[in-house]
Amino acid sequence: MRLSRYFLPTLKETPSEAQIASHRLMLRAGMIRQGAAGIYSWLPLGLKVLKKIEAIVREEQDRAGAQELLMPTIQPSEIWVESGRYDDYGKEMLRIEDRHGREMLYGPTNEELITDIFRKEVRSYRDLPKMLYHIQWKFRDEIRPRFGVMRGREFLMKDAYSFDLTPEGAVKSYNAMFVAYLRTFARLGLKAIPMRADTGPIGGDLSHEFIILAETGESQVFFHKDFEKKDALSLNPDYAADLQPIVDDWTSIYAATEEMHDAATCAVAEGDLVTGRGIEVGHIFYFGDKYSKPMGATVQGPDGELVNVEMGSYGIGVSRLIGAIIEAFHDDNGIIWPESVAPFKVGLINLRSGDAACDGACDQLYKDLGAAGVEVLYDDRDERAGAKFANMDLIGLPWQVTVGPRGLEKGMVELKNRATGEKTEVALADIVAKLA
Known part of the structure; x- marks a missing residue:
């Protein structure tokens, strides 16, 4: 699912009526x-x-x-x-x-x-x-x-x-x-x-x-x-x-x-x-x-x-x-969702929407992960990086894959485990196999 089309009305502020x-x-x-x-x-x-x-x-x-x-x-x-x-x-x-x-x-x-x-x-x-x-x-x-x-x-x-x-x-x-x-x-x-x-x-x-x-x-x-x-x-x-x-x-x-x-x-x-x-x-x-x-x-x-x-x-x-x-x-x-009940397994973050290389890599990853049976929420919005990271942490998907121009130059993407916070660089060619 592309986040630009998904109905996901997140809130920055905590509603006053929520106690827990x-x-x-x-x-x-x-x-x-x-x-x-x-x-x-x-x-x-x-x-x-x-x-x-x-x-x-x-x-x-x-x-x-x-x-x-x-x-x-x-x-x-x-x-x-x-x-x-x-x-x-x-x-x-x-x-x-x-x-x-x-x-x-x-x-x-x-x-x-x-x-x-x-x-x-x-x-x-x-x-x-x-x-x-x-x-x-x-x-x-x-x-x-x-x-x-x-x-x-x-x-x-x-x-x-x-x-x-x-x-x-x-x-x-x-x-x-x-x-x-x-x-x-x-x-x-x-x-x-x-x-x-x-x-x-x-x-x-x-x-x-x-x-x-x-x-x-x-x-x-x-x-x-x-x-x-x-x-x-x-x-x-x-x-x-x-x-x-x-x-x-x-x-x-x-x-x-x-x-x-x-x-x-x-x-x-x-x-x-x-x-x-x-x-x-x-x-x-x-x-x-x-x-x-x-x-x-x-x-x-x-x-x-x-x-x-x-x-x-x-x-x-x-x-x-x-x-x-x-x-x-x-x-x-x-x-922090357990994988068995997470709404999507992976949050795919495009750090530079509009950049041809980033868009192409993310679109292909989105397609390949879906074909491998991995549920993906793809943040393809024209939004600043900090907001995208905060949004993904808020909704708590187990894995985050971040694609940016610097990493792509080396053929790498960043993989983050939401539960541990651990971040690792993974070859773009290997990421689908790792998550599937």
Whole structure:
């Protein structure tokens, strides 16, 4: 993409309403614009990152055996009355009425709707287990939306739901999602620490939230230093096998949020206990028949008797993850994207637009990199060099290739690693192979 044609409305000054780094940088880098409090439009650069995160989440869900569907954003209120949550959910639920006077709501989550779908279509234990998921926009009417996409009112979420005949089967489904989450966050460039969590309004008695470390995290977290050695990317699980040993390995190491941590009873030695700030990026629950029982989601068991299915739910805040990644990876100059989610891999900078040699070299590089499958944002604007460098640092692409007249005289270009700041001279003839 040529920057001269790209819709990228960057800002030099920090908007006054932005309180944390991710909000400031997403606004300045032209990724989002606010339409109303806690509600954002996603501009091209932001949407590219959103789609890349979504793709990784989808790949790992599919790999774990979950099947994708798509449920609507608007739900009928009566299924929430059935489950008993309609009045309990509170003012975070946006309640609306259609032209016929029917009470509807903008879904904050989908336990009720997926249970309604299941109970109408599945009758026998032979059809179990089932795991279904979708990636859809949600709305929760936060009393105080803040921090940009980290705590907005409208957000993109992956929510999955498992259905099993027995508690033992449900735990297997839970474990599959546990491992899939570890792999998902690792592929996004994040080290996520699973921590035992309160189930809250979702219900149930088994729950973990996945926390990444960031200085601006919402809550304080405590964990054993051994977590720093764990590598989720090394996991190559067989999802048909028993995954309990993997889950036990990860949960046997102490980790707790400030709500769950008790300094008086914590057995971890002081020198081994690490403390920091954390951001929740995923949450999983096993809640048994909390929804299937009141909503009549039963199947015929092996003995012919009707059985309430055992259920779990599993959420990842897809849009929230962008803010979390930026909180974890940025510096004073801007964002530092992990390659797996970067909107473009390479920023190509023409130091002297209008110069025949520079234009020719950049045009050919742009063409060759694209042919090699490398996504490039080419700054071909007639703009001063300092502004081009600052802009590339702000949007945080992993690699910057700078082409200038002096270097071209020697057949060289400059390659910069955005994460380390390291700059090296590379032969123009070699740069495509190096980046591809």
